[in-house]
Amino acid sequence: MDMMSMLTEQGRREAEAVAARPVTRLLDHEGRTAVVTGAARGIGLAIARRLAESGAHVLMADRRTVDLERARSSLPAEWQKRISTMEVDVTGTPHVAALADYAVERTGRLDFWVNNAGIFPPSGPIRETQVEVLDRIYEVNIKGVYVGCREAARHMGRGAVILNVASIGAIKGQAGMSGYSASKHAVLGLTRSLAMELGKDGIRVMAIAPGLTVSPGNEELLDSIQQAGHKLATLSAPLGRFNLADDIARVALFAVSDMAAMMTGQLLVVDGGTTV
Structure with missing residues (x-):
């Protein structure tokens, strides 16, 4: 049997259309709309920057308007006309729903949703862990991502993508970080389950696991590692450096x-290569 005959007619057309495009067009997102949470700094800002560079309309979301406007103004002027901002707390379900609605109102579509907003406070030794610390980690890192996926999926169609920012904590343990690691395992499980659920609608769901990344958001983490007696050099990767946000x-x-x-x-x- 011819392999192409095993595809649905729609699947065949989509596969042939992608295969016919030159590589530069495969990375061209002109006319598409992206939402990035936690976009005011670090990894979120770097992702928003690359999406804007690729031609997408980008809606940057974070907790403070002043931080968002500072981030937006740091981008090239020619991109700023394709970028808007919205103050959003991802732990507030109505806020996330309003973010998705606004993205669609602004451009008439929603193609990419990046769940980047998250926190990574050390939960400490399990015998000393305060439940309140866990509640906050899970509220942001699990509930916030779950609701983001739900609200994005309400507006998405074929070819759309949800990208969840997880962590190598989802695949590698770290003493004193059990609460954070558990939350990122949950993100990975959510990603895999939604990939199965939304695939029939042509929506892809992916996750990315950064290693230790040099960014404004992780000074506290780096300090806690050093205070725990770990030498940062021993945590470095085979490639000889930590991530930059643009990596x-x-x-x-x-x-x-x-x-x-x-x-x-x-x-x-x-x-x-840290986890190799």
């Missing part, structure tokens, strides 16, 4: 692009 952003751009059109439910690890 993550470039892989994120690949994950949502048609370069990865046949990938869903997968975790892309970006850690320079």
